[in-house]
Amino acid sequence: MTIQTPESRYHYHVMRRALDLIDAAEAPLSLEELASAMGMSAAHFQRLFTQWVGVSPKRYQQYLALGQARALLASRHTVLEAADGAGLSGSGRLHDLFLRWEAMRPGDYARGGDGLLIRWGWFDTPFGRTLAMATDHGLCGMAFAEETGEAAAMADLRARWPKAEYVEAPEAIRQWVDAGFAQKGEARLHMIGAPFQIKVWEALMQVPTGHVTTYSDIAQAIGHPKAVRAVGTAVGRNPVSFLIPCHRALRKSGGLGGYHWGLPVKRAILAWESARTGA
Incomplete structure (x- = not known):
């Protein structure tokens, strides 16, 4: 079995921690706030996050918002054919x-x-x-x-x-x-x-x-x-x-x-x- 390292799980855990922060926040978090919570510089956090998801942390928050499932259901709902x-x-x-x-x-x-x-x-x-x-x-x-x-x-x-x-x-x-x-x-x-x-x-x-x-x-x-x-x-x-x-x-x-x-x-x-x- 391959040994698990912090580096091998890094992308998932950055995303998971961001999810938890966003869920707990009453308003959208700024790039600086998110980066600080991750223990990174804003530039580093922005670069790594954008590399992983293809969009900025600000944009990504919209996809992780609690209402995203309902928004998807309303706008991207696929009604399967017979x-x-x-x-x-x-x-x-x-x-x-x-x-x-x-x-x-x-x-x-x-x-x-x-x-x-x-x-x-x-x-x-x-x-x-x-x-x-x-x-x-x-x-x-x-x-x-x-x-x-x-x-x-x-x-x-x-x-x-x-x-x-x-x-x-x-x-x-x-x-x-x-x-x-x-x-x-x-x-x-x-x-x-x-x-x-x-x-x-x-x-x-x-x-x-x-x-x-x-x-x-x-x-x-x-x-x-x-x-x-x-x-x-x-x-x-x-x-x-x-x-x-x-x-x-x-x-x-x-x-x-x-x-x-x-x-x-x-x-x-x-x-x-x-x-x-x-x-």
Whole structure:
């Protein structure tokens, strides 16, 4: 396992600390106030922050504001089309990177991963330390460990496929992880789940970066309009965080809802995507 260092988590923690400060503030914080709280000069903080998100700290605060989820829902709400029209039956492309995916057969899922070789590794990403797992067909798991801890993230993913064989081999899967976070190149996904879950995850992959949808819209899209609660459960059980964008699913009221790896991570991802798309 790669040793975790303060430097490897720096970007995420700068963003997380800024989020906490902004949430606690009654008014927007100036560049000088934020930089001082981070123990940096204004110029240094501005440069690093802009390098990470592509916009100034002042602009970034707008994306982290408590009302951002509601603003996204009002202005960037994607109403998913019916399943047939949205093409939710096989491989396809995301709006922001080439992403090919295939789903495991239901019978294979029921066997708990028996016969599967899953390679895994730890990676430094914009959202801190990230555990990635992949079969020969593509990434099957991605977990953010900053809120839960590395041991819990590992136990969580391995419990999903308890009979699989696990081998630490980060270099074997690095190209897919890098493609996903760089949003260019080709990443591959291997979705391992029950048929209903896979339908939900396929629907999520139709939501463009910088947009959001609701649990009820997903239920409508997959042909089960009354199964909103079941959809929420399937969203929460998404094993490939970020690439299967469960963070883009909000409550109809505009509330963030839950997030398996911690709400601060969900808000950070939405802010990161919004800053890059001008949402």
